[in-house]
Amino acid sequence: MDKVMRLASEKGVVIFSKSSCCLSYAVQVLFQDLGVNPKIHEIDKDPECREIEKALMRLGCSKPVPAVFIGGKLVGSTNEVMSMHLSSSLVPLVKPYLC
Amino acid sequence: MNSTSTHFVPPRRVGIYEPLHQMGMWGDSFKSNITNGNMNTPSHIIIPNNQKLDNNLSEDTSHGTAGTPHMFDQEASTSRNPDKIQRRLAQNREAARKSRLRKKAYVQQLETSRLKLIQLEQELDRARQQGFYVGNGIDTNPLGFSETMNPGIAAFEMEYGHWVEEQNRQICELRTVLHGHVNDIELRMLVENAMKHYFELFKMKSTAAKADVFFVMSGMWKTSAERFFIWIGGFRPSDLLKVLLPHFDVLTDQQILDVCSLRQSCQQAEDALTQGMEKLQHTLADCVAAGQLGEGSYIPQVNSAMERLEALVSFVNQADHLRHETLQQMYRILTMRQAARGLLALGEYFQRLRALSSSWATRHREPT
Numbered sequence: 275m276d277k278v279m280r281l282a283s284e285k286g287v288v289i290f291s292k293s294s295c296c297l298s299y300a301v302q303v304l305f306q307d308l309g310v311n312p313k314i315h316e317i318d319k320d321p322e323c324r325e326i327e328k329a330l331m332r333l334g335c336s337k338p339v340p341a342v343f344i345g346g347k348l349v350g351s352t353n354e355v356m357s358m359h360l361s362s363s364l365v366p367l368v369k370p371y372l373c
Numbered sequence: 374m375n376s377t378s379t380h381f382v383p384p385r386r387v388g389i390y391e392p393l394h395q396m397g398m399w400g401d402s403f404k405s406n407i408t409n410g411n412m413n414t415p416s417h418i419i420i421p422n423n424q425k426l427d428n429n430l431s432e433d434t435s436h437g438t439a440g441t442p443h444m445f446d447q448e449a450s451t452s453r454n455p456d457k458i459q460r461r462l463a464q465n466r467e468a469a470r471k472s473r474l475r476k477k478a479y480v481q482q483l484e485t486s487r488l489k490l491i492q493l494e495q496e497l498d499r500a501r502q503q504g505f506y507v508g509n510g511i512d513t514n515p516l517g518f519s520e521t522m523n524p525g526i527a528a529f530e531m532e533y534g535h536w537v538e539e540q541n542r543q544i545c546e547l548r549t550v551l552h553g554h555v556n557d558i559e560l561r562m563l564v565e566n567a568m569k570h571y572f573e574l575f576k577m578k579s580t581a582a583k584a585d586v587f588f589v590m591s592g593m594w595k596t597s598a599e600r601f602f603i604w605i606g607g608f609r610p611s612d613l614l615k616v617l618l619p620h621f622d623v624l625t626d627q628q629i630l631d632v633c634s635l636r637q638s639c640q641q642a643e644d645a646l647t648q649g650m651e652k653l654q655h656t657l658a659d660c661v662a663a664g665q666l667g668e669g670s671y672i673p674q675v676n677s678a679m680e681r682l683e684a685l686v687s688f689v690n691q692a693d694h695l696r697h698e699t700l701q702q703m704y705r706i707l708t709m710r711q712a713a714r715g716l717l718a719l720g721e722y723f724q725r726l727r728a729l730s731s732s733w734a735t736r737h738r739e740p741t
Contacts, residue, residue, distance in 0.1 A: 294680065296656065297687050300649025307641050352691055359638045360698045361705075362631075 275329030277322065282343035285313035286371025290330060290341040292318040297352050298340035304355065308365060309372045312342075344368060525584025532577055533594050536570070537727075543567055544720040547713055560709050567716045571700055575693040578606065582689045586682070589689055596730035599723065605650060605692035608723075610639045610699040616722045617703065617715045631706045639699055646695065650688055657681045 282288050287305055291298030293316045305312045317326045317339065327338040333348050335341050342349045344367050349355060358364040547563055555563075582589045592603040602608060614636050624632065660681060664673040672678050704712050 294656070294677075296649045296653040296681075296684055297691065299652050300645045300691075303648045304641060304645035307645065352687075353694055356642050356691070356695055357698055359642055360635065360695075360702050362634050362638065364638075 275325060275332075278326055278329045278333070279346070281315055282348070283346040286310070286345060287312040287368060288315065288343040289313070290315050290317055290326070290343075291339045292316060294318070295339050301340045301342060301352055301355055304359065305368070308368055310368045311373050345370070523585050523588075525581060526588050529577060529581035529584070529588075530594055533574075536574055536577070540570060540720060541724065543570060544717060544724065547717040547720070551710075551713055551717060557709060560713055564704070564709055564712045564716060567713075567720075568700060568704060572697060575697055578693055579690055582606070582686050586685045586689060590685065596727045597733065598726045598730040602726075604643070605646065606689045607692060607696060609643060610695050611636070611643055613696070613699055613719065614639060614703070616719055620714050620718045621707070621711050628706055635699070635702050635706065639695070642695055646688065646691055653681060653684055653688065 278290075281290075287310050289298060289302055289305070289312045291302070291314055298314075302312060302314060317323050320326060330338045330341045333341075335348070335351055337351055340351055342351070342355055349358070349367070355364065358367070543563070543566065547567065550560065550563060578589055588594070589606045592600040592606065595603070599608075602612065614632075618632065621628075657678060660674055660678045661672055703715060707715060
């Protein structure tokens with residue numbers, strides 16, 4: 275979906291979340307801890323919420339939120355972010371986008 | 374002739390209201406004694422099967438109806454026949470005597486049940502102290518059925534018991550081989566089995582969390598000392614590293630770097646999940662407290678509250694995923710022999726916590 279890809283490229287690190295999703299908040303906290311200020315899109319506040327959800331699922335996310343994009347590319351959900359961080363592959367990815 | 378009080382009657386689980394129907398025989402005064410007494414007894418108080426009593430009743434009365442006796446005959450025909458009156462009076466006296474005896478037997482059985490109940494409660498308290506999971510469902514539901522009879526949880530508890538047994542066996546094996554000579558293939562097999570064993574536990578917990586996430590979160594399936602350290606339904610990944618690291622005396626520079634990096638990223642991930650959980654608690658509290666308190670005990674947005682509780686399952690899964698990844702990374706960083714030593718140390722650490730729980734539970738029991 276064009277809108278999703280456009281939103282995903284708005285900043286170095288973009289997180290699609292929902293205002294009620296506390297796991298998305300946890301992911302946001304992690305990036306902030308790494309020195310990155312991610313752009314948060316609360317899709318439940320977007321009129322096209324359902325379409326965005328469907329588009330994110332089609333891109334390969336098992337759950338629509340949280341969906342993390344780094345440099346415009348989909349990294350995955352909480353699982354992927356955590357695995358990457360523990361295997362030291364997350365920090366190099368976000369390096370260009372540090373504040 | 375009188376045989377009720379000496380017969381063994383098999384215990385039967387009876388709803389708490391049943392005996393009161395039987396009580397009707399002996400008048401309201403007795404009934405009110407029961408209701409004013411201890412009504413907090415649980416549903417499965419052992420109350421004797423009253424069939425014996427009913428059988429005796431049908432022997433007594435000449436009315437032909439099994440069941441309620443008529444102590445005071447109200448038929449008008451007695452005025453015509455003095456013999457009949459005498460016989461009726463004798464029958465009444467006999468019925469009253471038998472009734473008193475039955476009442477005595479019933480009360481005796483109640484007393485026995487009461488003592489048994491006190492005994493059971495004491496056993497439960499002891500079991501709880503020792504850290505076994507004993508549900509509080511006995512007095513949560515007025516109908517008396519325990520709400521903790523969740524088959525998913527019962528299955529998990531049983532599987533966890535087996536898991537601990539297997540864990541103890543693996544720890545013994547690791548200790549034995551590390552003290553002797555072991556070839557690399559055998560060592561690799563032991564290490565990989567130990568890792569798989571932990572991963573099995575995470576799978577079991579995931580299934581159990583779907584059945585009852587609060588149960589998994591509470592750590593009620595662990596011993597008390599283990600429960601003290603609980604973080605989102607299990608041990609802290611950063612604690613795992615703290616326990617393991619002192620056991621590796623010789624680490625290469627690269628290993629030292631990797632371990633430091635892992636410690637930091639593990640801590641950061643843990644902190645992020647902790648903050649997510651705190652947010653969940655705050656939003657759930659807000660949800661439950663929404664609207665006017667003091668107007669009624671319903672939650673205005675119960676669906677919203679339920680959705681938040683669903684999120685708990687995701688958190689438990691994420692926490693286990695973090696534990697999984699931490700173990701996986703340690704395995705990657707260490708040599709096979711170091712990994713074996715690390716797994717032995719970790720296993721023994723949990724064994725010690727379990728032993729501590731037992732010691733603590735029995736500390737007041739001085740030998741006489």
